[in-house]
């Protein structure tokens with residue numbers, strides 16, 4: 001069901017004229033007993049997909065906001081197993097597809113076959129594994145394909161065009177267009193050339209292209225949405241959630257809405 005649920009969720013949003021909005025939160029930040037409520041809150045806000053981070057001791061791609069969230073989650077005893085248990089328990093009460101963002105090390109300890117089975121049982125629909133490059137992905141693709149779990153690939157502004165095309169041809173669910181050369185973290189503006197970069201990825205990708213890294217306000221959502229199919233927002237959402245600013249989260253998620261069609265989030 002994984003890939004299909006992601007494909008259908010994105011198609012529903014894009015066909016009605018909206019852009020996709022994928023919030024990222026750190027599982028266990030604020031306590032694992034709040035995770036299900038956080039996911040259903042984001043679903044009600046209109047999130048297309050929810051990306052869940054798993055706290056890890058060496059989050060090399062993360063900036064300070066997410067690093068600090070990871071430390072809080074680890075301090076509250078969050079483990080991969082505990083997160084999957086919460087997801088499994090809440091599976092029947094959520095509709096939004098779930099993508100787990102995890103470093104490979106946390107998968108390695110289970111072995112990819114066992115981990116893929118655990119994901120299916122927990123209702124995980126896709127994975128982002130930022131430290132598994134194209135050259136090494138055969139470590140995970142057979143098991144993930146067998147269990148119908150989408151492997152979302154990441155392109156970056158420094159990727160040569162040939163590599164961008166290769167990544168775009170292989171990605172499942174969506175193509176993650178990393179918009180900056182650095183780590184995650186809310187930013188105030190983007191470098192010139194971001195529009196051309198996104199347009200290039202769109203020209204290579206039959207799969208929706210979502211822009212991530214640095215998105216922190218409705219203006220970014222609208223501007224980036226003009227050149228791709230939506231956005232992924234992590235650090236800003238993590239910070240707003242930690243600060244209890246739920247209305248601001250709803251406003252940010254809703255800024256990817258352009259159509260008049262009523263959706264779950266209007267109820």
Ligand SMILES: O=P(O)(O)OC[C@@H](O)[C@@H](O)c1c[nH]c2ccccc12
Nearest residue numbers: 024061130184185213214233234235
């Ligand atoms: O936090 P930002 O700048 O909004 O970027 C999204 C990012 O948080 C999320 O997608 C993510 C968190 N950790 C990652 C590591 C690699 C790739 C992506 C991620």
